Amino acid sequence: MNRSVETMDRYESQSCVPIDSDYREEGKVAWSVQDKLLLGLSPKGYLIQLVRNPVNWAFALIFAIGIPITIGRFIFGLSWVTHSSYDYPWGLFLGFGLFTMVPLSASGFMLGTTVEVFGRDDFKPIERLALLNGLLGYLFAVVFLQVDLGQPWRLIYPMFVSLGPAAVLFLVAWHVATYLSVQVAELVPACSEWMGWPSAKKFIKSIVLGLTIAGIILSTLHQGALGALFTYAPGKVHPLWYSSPFQWFHFFCSSIFAGLSMLIVVSTLCKNFMRWRCDANFLDNLDRQTLGLAKGCSLALITYFVIKIIAIAHDNEWSYLFTGWGMYFVFEIVVGTIVPMIMYTISIRNENASLARVAAAIAVFGIALNRLNTALVVFNWKLYPEIPHWREFVVAITVYSIYIVTYRAVLYRLPILYKWKAQVKVAGN
Amino acid sequence: MVDKKKMLHGGGFIIVLLVIAFGAGYVQAIETSEGPATIILDSIAEYYEPVQFDHALHIEFAENDCAKCHHHTIGTPSTGTGNCILCHKKEAISKIIACRGCHLSDPYSPEGRKVVSERGEVFHKDKPSLKGAYHQFCIACHEEVDGPFTCTGCHERTDKGDAFFHSGKHAPKHTGTPKH
Amino acid sequence: MDKMNRRLFLKGGLAGTALGALGLVSKNASASSGFSGYSEGFGVLVDLTRCIGCRTCEAACNKEQQLPEPDKPFDDFSVFDEVHEGGQKRRTSEKAYTIVNKYKVEGHDKPIFRKVQCNHCNEPTCLTSCFVNAYTKTPEGAVTYNSKVCVGCRTCMIACPFYIPAYSYSSVLNPVVKKCIMCYDTRLKFGRPPACAQSCPRETMTFGKRSDLIYQGHQRIRLNPGKYVDHIYGENEVGGTAWMYLSSVPFEDLGFDTTLGNAPIINNVKEFLAIVPMVLTIWPALFAGFHLLATRKNVNNQGHESEKK
Numbered sequence: 001m002n003r004s005v006e007t008m009d010r011y012e013s014q015s016c017v018p019i020d021s022d023y024r025e026e027g028k029v030a031w032s033v034q035d036k037l038l039l040g041l042s043p044k045g046y047l048i049q050l051v052r053n054p055v056n057w058a059f060a061l062i063f064a065i066g067i068p069i070t071i072g073r074f075i076f077g078l079s080w081v082t083h084s085s086y087d088y089p090w091g092l093f094l095g096f097g098l099f100t101m102v103p104l105s106a107s108g109f110m111l112g113t114t115v116e117v118f119g120r121d122d123f124k125p126i127e128r129l130a131l132l133n134g135l136l137g138y139l140f141a142v143v144f145l146q147v148d149l150g151q152p153w154r155l156i157y158p159m160f161v162s163l164g165p166a167a168v169l170f171l172v173a174w175h176v177a178t179y180l181s182v183q184v185a186e187l188v189p190a191c192s193e194w195m196g197w198p199s200a201k202k203f204i205k206s207i208v209l210g211l212t213i214a215g216i217i218l219s220t221l222h223q224g225a226l227g228a229l230f231t232y233a234p235g236k237v238h239p240l241w242y243s244s245p246f247q248w249f250h251f252f253c254s255s256i257f258a259g260l261s262m263l264i265v266v267s268t269l270c271k272n273f274m275r276w277r278c279d280a281n282f283l284d285n286l287d288r289q290t291l292g293l294a295k296g297c298s299l300a301l302i303t304y305f306v307i308k309i310i311a312i313a314h315d316n317e318w319s320y321l322f323t324g325w326g327m328y329f330v331f332e333i334v335v336g337t338i339v340p341m342i343m344y345t346i347s348i349r350n351e352n353a354s355l356a357r358v359a360a361a362i363a364v365f366g367i368a369l370n371r372l373n374t375a376l377v378v379f380n381w382k383l384y385p386e387i388p389h390w391r392e393f394v395v396a397i398t399v400y401s402i403y404i405v406t407y408r409a410v411l412y413r414l415p416i417l418y419k420w421k422a423q424v425k426v427a428g429n
Numbered sequence: 430m431v432d433k434k435k436m437l438h439g440g441g442f443i444i445v446l447l448v449i450a451f452g453a454g455y456v457q458a459i460e461t462s463e464g465p466a467t468i469i470l471d472s473i474a475e476y477y478e479p480v481q482f483d484h485a486l487h488i489e490f491a492e493n494d495c496a497k498c499h500h501h502t503i504g505t506p507s508t509g510t511g512n513c514i515l516c517h518k519k520e521a522i523s524k525i526i527a528c529r530g531c532h533l534s535d536p537y538s539p540e541g542r543k544v545v546s547e548r549g550e551v552f553h554k555d556k557p558s559l560k561g562a563y564h565q566f567c568i569a570c571h572e573e574v575d576g577p578f579t580c581t582g583c584h585e586r587t588d589k590g591d592a593f594f595h596s597g598k599h600a601p602k603h604t605g606t607p608k609h
Numbered sequence: 610m611d612k613m614n615r616r617l618f619l620k621g622g623l624a625g626t627a628l629g630a631l632g633l634v635s636k637n638a639s640a641s642s643g644f645s646g647y648s649e650g651f652g653v654l655v656d657l658t659r660c661i662g663c664r665t666c667e668a669a670c671n672k673e674q675q676l677p678e679p680d681k682p683f684d685d686f687s688v689f690d691e692v693h694e695g696g697q698k699r700r701t702s703e704k705a706y707t708i709v710n711k712y713k714v715e716g717h718d719k720p721i722f723r724k725v726q727c728n729h730c731n732e733p734t735c736l737t738s739c740f741v742n743a744y745t746k747t748p749e750g751a752v753t754y755n756s757k758v759c760v761g762c763r764t765c766m767i768a769c770p771f772y773i774p775a776y777s778y779s780s781v782l783n784p785v786v787k788k789c790i791m792c793y794d795t796r797l798k799f800g801r802p803p804a805c806a807q808s809c810p811r812e813t814m815t816f817g818k819r820s821d822l823i824y825q826g827h828q829r830i831r832l833n834p835g836k837y838v839d840h841i842y843g844e845n846e847v848g849g850t851a852w853m854y855l856s857s858v859p860f861e862d863l864g865f866d867t868t869l870g871n872a873p874i875i876n877n878v879k880e881f882l883a884i885v886p887m888v889l890t891i892w893p894a895l896f897a898g899f900h901l902l903a904t905r906k907n908v909n910n911q912g913h914e915s916e917k918k
Contacts (some may be wrong), residue, residue, distance in 0.1 A: 077781035084778035086700060089763035117896050119903040150761020150776065157741045162758035164742035168878060169764050171885065173740055209900060217892045221885060228881035232738045233767035235869055244877040248884070384695015398801035537807050537816075542800065545817070554817070561812025565659060568811065572719070580663055580684070580810075594668050596682035600756045 018276055019413075022196055022420035035195065039412055055058055066398025069391050073147060081391040088379065088386040090148070092396045093228065095375035097144020099226055100368045101137050106259025107184055108134020109212075110296070116212040123292065125285045128190055128416045129270070130263050135183040136410070137262075138176060144324040147395060166229045175222035182215050184329040193420035222253060227251025230374060238378035240320050240329040240369075243311035253307060256300035258367040258418065260293045261340070264360035266407075267358075270417055277411060279418035287353040294356040297363060298344040305337050325381060331375060337368020448480040476590030480583065490574070498566065499526055511550070650731075652748030652851040653806050654820030654826050658836065659813040659861065662689065662722035664711050666688045669808035670707045670726075673792055677704050689720075698864065701725060703777045706789040707805055707827035714858045724813070725788035727752060727773045728843055729851035735765035735774060745784075748897055750797065750819060750851040751791035759785055768834070770847055770869050819851055826855055847867075848873030858859070876911060 019040045023030050033041065038046040052057055073081045082091050111130035114120045148154040157175045158164065185204055192200040204211070227247040230237050234244065243250065270278060271286055312318060320326045343359035346352070376386065409418060466485040506582040512530070517523045532585060535541045536558040548554045555567060571578040578588070591597035668683035670676070681688055689711035696711040708727035715719050733752045738746035743759045746752050761784055767773045774788045792803040802808075802816035815822060826841040831892055843853035844858050846870050854860070861867045 075781065077651065077779055079778040082778065084776070086702065086775045087694070087772060089766035089776065102855070117900045117903070119900070137622065148762075150763070150778075151759065152761075154741075154758075154760040157758055157760050162741040162743070162755075164740045166882075167738050167740040167764075168881065169738065169762060170740035204722055209897070213893050213896045213900075217888060220888050224884070225882060228878060229738075229767075230763065231877040231881060232734055232764070232874060233770075234877050235770055235875060236767070237864055245880045248881040252871065318689075376917075384697065386694070465611070472803060498769050550767055552828075554821060555815070555828060557812050565812065568661060577903040580665075593672060594683040595671075595679055596684045601678050601680060 004289075018418075019268055020279070020415065026230075036413065042419075044175040059405055062398060062401045066394050066401065069394045070147070070398050072391075073395060076149065078148075079195050081389060081395055083386065083389050085262055085386055087383055088376070090374075090379075091386075091388045091394040092392050093144050093148035095372050096368070096396055097143050097148070097370040097399065099375050101141040101144065102226060103223060103258035103367055103371065104262040104364060105134045105137025105141070106223060106255040107131075107261070107263040108186070109215040110256060110259050111263070112186065112215050116208055117216070120181075122285075123289060126263065126267060126281050126289045126293075128187070129267055129411075130259075130409075130412060131183060131186045132190075132414075132416050133179070133263055133266055134259070136184060136403060136407050138180050140399065142176065142180070143177060143399055143402075144396075150162050159207055165183045168232070168409065172225045172229070175218045175225070179215060179218040179222065183250075184210050185211055186215070190416060193415050203379035204328065206381050219255075223255040224248030224252040233379070235382075236380050237323050237374060237390060238329075238381040239315065239317045240312065240326060240376050241378050243315065245314065246311040248308055249307055250304065250311070253300060253304045254367060254370065257297040258389055259338075260297045260300070261360040261363035261367070264290050264293050264297075264357055268357045268360070270411065274408075274411060274417065277417050281419055282417050290353040291348055291351060291357050292343045294348050294353075294359070297360070298341055298348065301337055301344065301363070305341065307331070308333065308337070325378065328373075328378075332366070332369055335362065336369050340366060471494070476593050477580075477584040477586055499528075528562060529559050532557060532562040534559040618695060647746075647748045648820065649790075650747060650753040651800075651802075652729075652750055652822045652853060653752070653791075654815040654822040654841075655801065655852060655854045656813055656816075657721060657854060658817070660722040660724060660809075662686065662710055662711055662720070663810065664688075665808050665810060666707055666724060666805035667705060667709060670803040671790075672704070672806035673795060674706055678705070678777070678857055679704065697741075701727075701775055701788065702774050703775045703779075703787040706787065710864065712860045712863050717858060721858060721863060723854075723865075724805070725771075725773075725884045726852065727769055727791070729789075729791055730847055730873075731849040731851070732875055733846070734768040734770060734874040736849070737873075737875040738764045738800050747793060747797075749791075749793065749800075751793040751797050753790045753793050754786055754788060756767060756783075756785035756871060761785075770866065770874060787829070787918075804856065808822065812824065819849075819853075820851060824896045826853060831854060845871040847871070 019031055019036055024186060041049060071080065078084065084093075107128075107130040111127045114123050115127045146155065147154065154161075158170055159177065164170050186208070188204045189201040192198060192204075227250055231244050231247050232243065234242060235328065267286060267290065271283065275283070312321075321330065340359040340363035343355055345361070347355035347359060376388075381387070444538075455483060466483070468482040468484055487498070488495075514523060522531075523562050528573050533541050533556075534548075541558075545554065548556075549594075567583075570576065575581055586594070592599045595601060623625055659766055664683045664686070668678055671679060671683070682901050689709075690698060693699065697802075697872065699705075699708045707724060709722050709724050709825060711722055729746075729752045733744060733746060736746060736752060740762070741758045741760055743755045744765065745755070761776070763774075763776055763786075765786060766776060776785045776786055777784045789803075791797050796803055802814075806814035806816045817825070823841060823844055826844070830837045830839055830841075836857060838859060840860065841853050841855060843850035845876075848871065854865070855876045856863060859867075876905070
């Protein structure tokens with residue numbers, strides 16, 4: 001809250017408003033690229049604003065420690081930042097970076113579908129935030145993947161050099177790559193407005209339905225495929241978290257409420273800490289849209305819950321519920337599924353957006369818990385627990401911080417939370 | 430005794446670990462009416478020094494029951510070892526006493542592989558090689574009677590063998606296992 | 610408006626078809642079911658009743674594969690008492706493609722040894738899970754690995770039910786998977802047995818045609834009543850493996866996973882792979898249809914409203 005007040009103060013003291021159109025002061029002088037990048041502040045003013053923000057100090061501290069260690073991973077190898085476990089080949093980078101960030105980024109295709117396919121234009125004010133959340137989440141999932149891959153410079157091998165098309169990961173690689181470009185395309189309109197290239201926006205508009213449907217296909221499949229990856233390890237993932245026929249659906253279905261809940265969380269953060277950047281269209285509609293998203297979440301949650309139960313029944317795994325692992329499973333289901341489901345339902349009944357926001361935070365936590373559980377905690381449940389190396393935590397936190405900083409930087413500038421004001425250049429300038 | 434005379438050809442207990450070529454040369458050092466007293470194996474030694482096998486001593490251990498080791502080919506056939514006799518009792522081949530007469534010394538050489546692949550019956554296919562037969566038979570007994578049953582208990586290792594095992598003066602220089 | 614929608618519809622459909630082609634490729638490539646190994650493939654039958662834990666096979670593997678110097682000499686038997694993470698016995702690593710572990714089994718005075726190496730599955734999960742096709746099941750029976758194309762995602766290590774592939778994490782520029790390739794390049798290709806099998810003094814490992822070995826294994830069980838557990842581990846497990854085991858004690862007592870089932874692990878994944886072409890082909894039409902319905906409704910509403918007015 002402090003920060004937004006400070007930022008607002010700053011703008012008021014300098015008697016200027018955030019850039020939201022091509023021209024300053026009603027079409028007289030065009031904003032330069034530097035103006036746009038520095039939020040209309042002088043370089044000095046921009047720096048002062050950076051330093052005055054306490055959150056930046058926290059990031060500075062994280063980067064001071066984390067960036068050298070992250071660079072160290074590429075100089076000294078994976079063995080320097082991880083335990084180099086043969087039994088746990090995947091650690092936090094994939095367990096958190098890939099398996100958690102990808103479902104939390106499902107918002108893009110969900111809102112794309114809602115607005116572009118189902119024609120629900122009432123969700124338009126939040127659509128771009130959803131698209132951006134999707135794009136950045138995927139982008140940084142790939143960054144995490146690059147940190148984790150043994151030979152990151154071979155990332156394009158599955159595409160062009162040596163193809164293993166029967167593998168689930170092949171599908172993930174292709175679909176994430178294609179979907180990333182779809183998401184970039186979907187955000188071109190926001191960029192084109194900001195940069196002043198209207199033709200790009202026009203072009204994207206003409207293919208937006210194709211893009212959106214491609215997005216649905218790709219998302220359905222790769223969200224599911226991330227789950228299906230674990231069907232390669234039937235003996236290693238605990239039976240309660242494993243289901244050969246339903247694993248892909250568990251991951252896909254949970255990505256629906258994960259993406260929507262993440263969108264609620266991010267929009268809440270924007271509303272509270274970036275108010276100066278939001279326009280009335282965004283702020284006034286937010287409560288109603290949050291409740292709309294809550295409806296989607298509660299439906300996905302109940303579906304997810306039922307399929308989870310069906311999976312247990314399908315493999316007759318009831319007896320596992322009464323073991324220690326079973327208790328942990330119940331904990332995950334109660335906290336990550338049932339509690340947010342009930343809270344969402346109550347919030348919808350009482351039209352209480354604040355409650356929906358709390359539910360969203362819990363649901364996001366629940367998804368992270370589920371993905372980390374599947375990839376790390378209950379993986380190798382018959383062997384021994386693996387606690388990642390401390391440097392692995394540092395690198396993961398660093399990359400995630402870069403993600404947040406990038407996210408913030410884009411929100412400050414591009415017309416995501418506000419509408420770009422179309423202006424006509426005044427003659428004579 | 431005719432049987433004992435035939436033992437002149439007997440191989441007996443020869444323990445050779447890791448020999449590359451099994452074109453074994455049996456040097457019959459001293460001949461007695463009981464068979465060779467000592468058998469020295471040297472031409473195939475590589476990782477191990479030549480073996481001096483005290484045949485006479487082992488005859489004593491076996492209390493003169495040749496069939497204990499030469500299962501069905503000499504003495505009174507005991508049960509449980511060797512199914513060959515079931516079919517080959519009346520054939521000349523059952524009169525062969527030397528281990529190497531039946532057990533292939535080098536089943537993995539091109540010739541050896543050919544022989545093995547041409548064996549039709551499963552009994553023949555599953556017949557241990559000479560090295561396998563020795564080590565399966567000798568060690569099993571040595572374990573029972575507390576005879577030596579480590580490799581160097583029967584044959585000393587050569588320098589080449591030490592290098593192979595990364596032992597002795599070829600032992601790893603560093604101490605402790607570096608944690609990756 | 611209709612014209613516009615049709616155009617969009619077509620574009621959506623085209624995108625879907627292009628992607629569909631991709632999905633269908635993956636389906637076809639994985640459609641081989643019930644592959645029980647190359648008929649002429651080699652294998653090794655490991656008779657654990659014969660193993661005395663001399664570690665000669667480990668030394669032979671080290672020499673043949675030119676692996677780095679071991680931490681301890683190969684005649685140092687203290688390795689059998691090593692306890693690794695979480696009370697684990699030794700496992701295959703980037704420095705050792707095969708290891709022997711010692712087991713104390715109740716009711717047996719003598720310890721029982723178990724040799725571990727890649728089992729060279731008929732339908733290897735490492736192979737089916739690899740998205741750059743780095744693994745090959747050769748007609749000779751070996752599962753080989755091409756380090757030149759490996760990206761280092763380590764899915765194969767996740768997928769291997771036997772915990773075999775290791776990874777040279779410490780290498781910065783060329784970390785690769787390290788695993789037994791059954792001495793394919795130097796021996797198996799020429800019909801010769803892997804170095805470990807040939808080195809064994811007690812012929813614990815019998816090398817031969819996999820089909821022959823299965824027959825031989827059952828023959829040994831039949832001819833020695835009471836000596837063996839009536840099962841060849843690897844004959845059917847996860848679709849069958851080139852390396853198979855005979856044991857005198859229940860396999861689970863020696864750390865074998867007896868819960869893997871007889872179906873190749875890829876069968877678990879097929880349920881997902883089957884939906885891929887369906888999503889790719891049905892979704893475009895379905896959602897384009899939804900779009901037409903949703904937006905047509907708006908048109909009607911407008912019409913209705915205007916009628917009202």
